[in-house]
Amino acid sequence: MRRILLLLVLLLAAPAHAYDASGALPDAAQEEKARALFRELRCMVCQNQSIDDSDAPLAKDLRALVRERVAAGDSEETIKTFLVERYGDFVLLKPRFSAANLLLWGAPVLAFAVGGAIVVSSLRRRKKLADGRPLTDDEKRRLDTLLGD
Amino acid sequence: MEGRYEVIAEAGHYALVLALALALIQSTVPLWGARRGDAVLMGVADGTAFGQFIFVALAFAALTFAYVTSDFSLLNVVENSHSAKPMIYKVSGVWGNHEGSMLLWVLILVLFGGAVALFGSNLPARLRANVLAVQGWVSTAFLLYLLAASNPFTRVDPAPLEGRDLNPLLQDIGLAIHPPMLYLGYVGFSIAFAFAIAALIEGRIDAAWARWVRPWTLAAWLFLTLGIAMGSYWAYYELGWGGFWFWDPVENASLMPWIAGTALLHSAVVMEKRAALKVWTVLLAILAFSLSLLGTFLVRSGVLTSVHSFAVDPTRGLFILIILAVFVGGSLALFGLRSGTLRQGGLFAPVSREGALVLNNLLLTTATATVFVGTLYPLALEAVTGGKISVGAPYFNATFGPLALALLIAVPFGPLLSWKRGNLFWAAQRLWIAAGFALIAWAVTLYIEGFTSILAPFCVALSAFVIIGAFAEIVERARLLRVPPGEGLKRLTGLPRSTWGAAFAHCGLGIMLLGVTAATSWNVERIDMMRPGESFEVAGMDLVLLETGMRDGPNYQDFVARFAVREGGVEKAVTESSKRVFAVREMTTTEAGLVTFGVSQLYVSLGEISNEEGVAVRAEWKPLVLLIWIGPLLMSLGGALSLADRRLRVGAPRPARPRLQPAE
Numbered sequence: 001m002r003r004i005l006l007l008l009v010l011l012l013a014a015p016a017h018a019y020d021a022s023g024a025l026p027d028a029a030q031e032e033k034a035r036a037l038f039r040e041l042r043c044m045v046c047q048n049q050s051i052d053d054s055d056a057p058l059a060k061d062l063r064a065l066v067r068e069r070v071a072a073g074d075s076e077e078t079i080k081t082f083l084v085e086r087y088g089d090f091v092l093l094k095p096r097f098s099a100a101n102l103l104l105w106g107a108p109v110l111a112f113a114v115g116g117a118i119v120v121s122s123l124r125r126r127k128k129l130a131d132g133r134p135l136t137d138d139e140k141r142r143l144d145t146l147l148g149d
Numbered sequence: 150m151e152g153r154y155e156v157i158a159e160a161g162h163y164a165l166v167l168a169l170a171l172a173l174i175q176s177t178v179p180l181w182g183a184r185r186g187d188a189v190l191m192g193v194a195d196g197t198a199f200g201q202f203i204f205v206a207l208a209f210a211a212l213t214f215a216y217v218t219s220d221f222s223l224l225n226v227v228e229n230s231h232s233a234k235p236m237i238y239k240v241s242g243v244w245g246n247h248e249g250s251m252l253l254w255v256l257i258l259v260l261f262g263g264a265v266a267l268f269g270s271n272l273p274a275r276l277r278a279n280v281l282a283v284q285g286w287v288s289t290a291f292l293l294y295l296l297a298a299s300n301p302f303t304r305v306d307p308a309p310l311e312g313r314d315l316n317p318l319l320q321d322i323g324l325a326i327h328p329p330m331l332y333l334g335y336v337g338f339s340i341a342f343a344f345a346i347a348a349l350i351e352g353r354i355d356a357a358w359a360r361w362v363r364p365w366t367l368a369a370w371l372f373l374t375l376g377i378a379m380g381s382y383w384a385y386y387e388l389g390w391g392g393f394w395f396w397d398p399v400e401n402a403s404l405m406p407w408i409a410g411t412a413l414l415h416s417a418v419v420m421e422k423r424a425a426l427k428v429w430t431v432l433l434a435i436l437a438f439s440l441s442l443l444g445t446f447l448v449r450s451g452v453l454t455s456v457h458s459f460a461v462d463p464t465r466g467l468f469i470l471i472i473l474a475v476f477v478g479g480s481l482a483l484f485g486l487r488s489g490t491l492r493q494g495g496l497f498a499p500v501s502r503e504g505a506l507v508l509n510n511l512l513l514t515t516a517t518a519t520v521f522v523g524t525l526y527p528l529a530l531e532a533v534t535g536g537k538i539s540v541g542a543p544y545f546n547a548t549f550g551p552l553a554l555a556l557l558i559a560v561p562f563g564p565l566l567s568w569k570r571g572n573l574f575w576a577a578q579r580l581w582i583a584a585g586f587a588l589i590a591w592a593v594t595l596y597i598e599g600f601t602s603i604l605a606p607f608c609v610a611l612s613a614f615v616i617i618g619a620f621a622e623i624v625e626r627a628r629l630l631r632v633p634p635g636e637g638l639k640r641l642t643g644l645p646r647s648t649w650g651a652a653f654a655h656c657g658l659g660i661m662l663l664g665v666t667a668a669t670s671w672n673v674e675r676i677d678m679m680r681p682g683e684s685f686e687v688a689g690m691d692l693v694l695l696e697t698g699m700r701d702g703p704n705y706q707d708f709v710a711r712f713a714v715r716e717g718g719v720e721k722a723v724t725e726s727s728k729r730v731f732a733v734r735e736m737t738t739t740e741a742g743l744v745t746f747g748v749s750q751l752y753v754s755l756g757e758i759s760n761e762e763g764v765a766v767r768a769e770w771k772p773l774v775l776l777i778w779i780g781p782l783l784m785s786l787g788g789a790l791s792l793a794d795r796r797l798r799v800g801a802p803r804p805a806r807p808r809l810q811p812a813e
Binding site: 039040042047048049050053055088089090091092093094095100101104105107108111112115116123126127 | 515547549
């Protein structure tokens with residue numbers, strides 16, 4: 001009896017990874033494409049998992065949906081657009097380039113540019129300090145007299 | 150639970166209050182003393198630092214006692230323990246929850262404070278007093294937080310007979326190691342922070358400062374490296390789908406201080422050797438600890454996993470947010486006000502060791518900024534526009550990846566450039582062996598791969614370049630290729646340990662890259678339904694399901710599947726994979742079966758179980774996967790070697806012992 005109960009628990013507690021062994025598309029290239037898409041789509045009821053990693057019922061449904069679309073010959077972009085219309089931008093693990101995401105995608109470039117500018121300017125400033133200012137006429141004269149005699 | 154022991158939890162609670170009182174004294178009196186130049190007032194800091202450590206240690210011991218004896222009159226024990234839980238998890242369960250882990254955080258904080266008081270006898274009195282005072286501010290804040298919003302000693306009346314057990318995912322040896330390591334790293338940066346603030350208060354900073362800060366930073370970095378690597382391996386075998394890094398916000402929270410800390414280590418070298426980059430080093434010290442605080446906030450407030458956690462317990466999140474704002478804002482403001490008083494020194498040409506370390510810092514800081522923005526952008530966007538987006542692994546691979554690769558290309562060059570003015574061409578000449586190996590590695594990989602991908606062969610070549618190039622400085626300094634072998638060997642042993650440390654740490658980076666590349670590019674996966682007696686082929690091996698069955702554990706039950714791994718009919722190994730059911734929490738965890746071949750692994754985990762079709766089995770061949778963690782181990786070893794360098798033990802000079810002459 002206990003064994004049966006245990007099995008029941010095992011079945012009910014959704015295991016945390018994707019095993020639809022039977023669902024794979026027969027065409028290897030298409031399956032590859034679908035898997036690549038799985039990794040870019042979020043399982044929205046999970047904690048930061050792609051639908052490739054999750055075995056929540058929703059992830060399972062999404063995988064079936066994506067495979068169906070891929071089999072129907074839809075492009076990656078069409079499938080993503082379709083899913084975004086249905087679930088919102090939240091479904092994409094890699095946010096799109098858009099005005100709202102400008103800062104997100106621009107951040108690395110911006111950080112590097114600002115950092116680089118600071119480095120270059122401080123190197124220049126220091127070089128100038130090292131080169132020093134030219135001697136004034138008075139100083140030149142004094143130097144001459146010192147060296148002259 | 151017998152009544153007479155219950156007082157122990159009360160004593161622990163009281164000890165925390167006493168520690169807070171000492172922390173308040175430490176926050177103020179030494180500072181005042183340093184201002185007035187009063188040695189007695191400054192000396193107070195030592196006593197309070199030791200005292201704080203003793204009291205917090207007592208509190209920690211009291212909580213541990215409550216866990217070990219299953220004292221269910223404490224709410225914290227009720228919520229996170231169970232009398233049937235194995236002893237090791239009763240002990241490690243002390244920090245497997247919010248309150249306990251904050252107590253561990255504070256314990257490590259005061260441990261470091263005590264260590265400064267103990268080992269800091271060679272520090273100038275004023276600097277030491279200021280450093281300990283700043284430490285006092287941090288511990289005051291966190292002790293207040295513990296007592297006011299996260300008290301582990303809260304009672305529950307009437308006490309229930311049984312507890313709710315620890316989250317099954319945490320019932321693993323990983324919990325005993327991972328959080329303490331991580332906290333030793335996180336909190337260790339508080340020392341660098343305290344030194345930075347003390348320097349700003351005094352308006353004085355010199356090469357000796359960097360020499361004192363470096364060992365503490367190095368120690369913190371070493372532990373953080375081990376902690377992150379350990380966490381990664383834990384996730385790999387416990388979460389059941391064989392990933393090693395998920396770019397999860399909680400992981401990013403630990404990665405940010407690590408990158409900033411790495412930058413700090415390198416800039417402190419420049420400061421120590423060349424008295425340059427002073428202002429920048431101070432800023433990095435502030436940033437590294439600020440990011441540790443941010444990490445603590447992100448993980449502990451629950452703001453990341455769900456924005457609603459604030460609503461569940463608004464005080465906690467708000468409290469840490471205030472601590473964060475005060476410390477980060479305050480220290481940055483102080484930096485803005487006082488950094489002008491620090492004199493810059495040490496000139497250098499762009500192509501020089503200093504220049505290379507500046508490039509290192511630029512790339513690492515950009516990487517930190519990238520992780521920072523990627524982690525917090527969804528939160529910020531939702532707060533501003535209400536839009537919900539996800540920033541996941543594909544984003545970080547596309548942004549962090551190129552930065553990391555660019556940095557790795559530069560790594561072997563850095564140590565070969567001389568201080569002040571280096572010669573890139575000369576350095577490149579010293580790297581021809583490494584470049585040769587890289588070229589061969591590139592060609593071989595390209596050939597095996599069948600010219601299908603560009604990235605993987607490039608990464609393999611880069612790993613070879615970094616791994617071998619890491620030792621170019623040693624070869625050069627020992628003149629290995631130019632002097633007779635015996636002489637070269639003598640020179641090798643005479644090199645400073647920090648040189649060896651840098652070589653190992655850089656080599657570790659290359660090894661990790663190789664592991665990551667191989668495990669992600671050449672991962673072979675097979676998923677199938679299986680019944681006992683059936684088998685399938687994966688990566689040239691046969692995986693046979695021998696039998697399945699149930700087995701009882703102390704506080705769980707296993708559904709176990711035994712597998713044999715055969716190659717050409719010969720049995721190579723037997724492994725077990727299981728689904729573990731924890732009745733108390735009604736949770737299932739996956740215990741993967743791991744078969745190790747050299748540094749590669751076969752990863753076997755179980756999926757659905759059905760009476761008709763058998764059990765779903767996922768087998769993955771992960772080539773060179775162990776290198777992912779061997780790399781960081783090597784990095785830590787490098788850190789430890791560097792820490793053992795005698796140059797870092799300033800102020801502890803040992804008189805040169807006269808060499809004894811053998812008796813005639």
